[in-house]
Amino acid sequence: MKTLGLDLGGTKIAAAVVDDGRILDATRVDTPQTGFPDVAAALERAARTLLERGHGDVAAVGVGSPGPLDYRNGTVLFAPNIAGMEDAPIVAELERRLERTIVLENDANAAGLAEHLFGAARELESSLYLTISTGIGGGLFMGDRVIRGAHGLAGEVGHMTLLPGGPIGGDGLLGSLEAIAAGRSIARDASYGYGREMDTREVFDRARKGEPKALTIVDNAARFTGIGIANLAKIFDPEGFVIGGGMSQVGAFYLDRIRAATAEYLRGYPEADIRLAELGTDAGVIGAAAVAAQAVG
């Protein structure tokens, strides 16, 4: 089924017409930082570009959005990296502007669903997606569906507490996986440890060269990521784990460490199947289009 996916990011809005996981046409516009009305207009513009290029027959439009969402009311409660998105009625506004069925989904759920259906986990019955970038998000998938949970909270795996008394996260809690192992946490630890501003890329560059301090920071992040994955294996036990997001691009140097840490904390249990995401930045639009297809299919 041909549907349109919109992926609302902190800097870009990606839009694509997608049929069964294949992108037929795509476009991008900048994400305004000037409030929800401008964001809605930009989303409409991206969608209209494709609708007017011969894709007026799409069955529905899916939107992958950051931030906590209220699925019942079709609103974004807030978006950490986009200004003026507090209580944004994104579904109602896009329905009015595009006169089509609009389906809202959390951006990590959308990207993870794309990997589950069409990417790294496409042959698996169940999978868990972990996106590691500035922060850490995730999604749970069974059959062909997202498990959203009772309050849309399922898959918020970056916020599980793994080190009570550990570093504080953006959620105000101490010792979450995200506060220890996300990109921003690695940069925080390196900046403190080296006594000057240092970004995640430099930490990994130094670690690759075998510098002990950088290696300690990288090993610690990989260790807690492994503890998190081992916990998830004991709780949800998916057939496979898919790791996406910016930090998945570090490649084997980091993934091998995550796999070793996971194995250590799964001693005596079946081994976890950990894979790298395959769809890159296209996962967001493909997943958004997929949830739209599921909603009207």
Next chain:
Amino acid sequence: MKTLGLDLGGTKIAAAVVDDGRILDATRVDTPQTGFPDVAAALERAARTLLERGHGDVAAVGVGSPGPLDYRNGTVLFAPNIAGMEDAPIVAELERRLERTIVLENDANAAGLAEHLFGAARELESSLYLTISTGIGGGLFMGDRVIRGAHGLAGEVGHMTLLPGGPIGGDGLLGSLEAIAAGRSIARDASYGYGREMDTREVFDRARKGEPKALTIVDNAARFTGIGIANLAKIFDPEGFVIGGGMSQVGAFYLDRIRAATAEYLRGYPEADIRLAELGTDAGVIGAAAVAAQAVG
């Protein structure tokens, strides 16, 4: 549908004929500690007692068993509290002895399913069962089904790591929920802290009287149980949590502490609905009978 449930415990085997969650007839026999052949004979004896009391028309027999199970082969890999259960072919042996369809289920999954379908969570679409006794087990339920996971591991929530470097558990890992907050862990901490053998009951008695050392032990166990529940809310987000097992009988004194700790680690997220189990020790046979009914229904 009328089915027969068998609940294989460390000291007793409970058997009941159950129809849609109602116990029509029940019996008990001691659990032999003399090896699997005697255990199989005892299970047969308990079942036959009921079959010969006018319940020969049961559609199938469900067995709730402790220990890691191999669902594919219908075997118990081992049972921590029953001697001689290594690689016990429980399904094949009972099929031969009883000439009926035998359905195997993990004991925590069986008890949790009974609470999900007929007990504390009966009106909920999804629930998570946590059984806190000597150890800590659990089960995940969606719709009317157990989520077993890809390797039968789902719901092993007692083994999630919450304090890397913390106390060692029976699984050889440091700092699992079970190793910190189960009954045996509380007794270990009290025995060390008081410098003499002390059981869980005495710790709670002393804590109720306000004794600081005992209160610290109880508060610490409740805190980590709350951290675990908050993590599970962020991962699976069930409509409700049900707490069963021996330690649920401590009542409000302990449950209030668990609720407070959960709320602390869910700040900013929707509140968790935490309930006490309602079916008591009947949960095991009711759930075992329910999985049998689902398997043939």
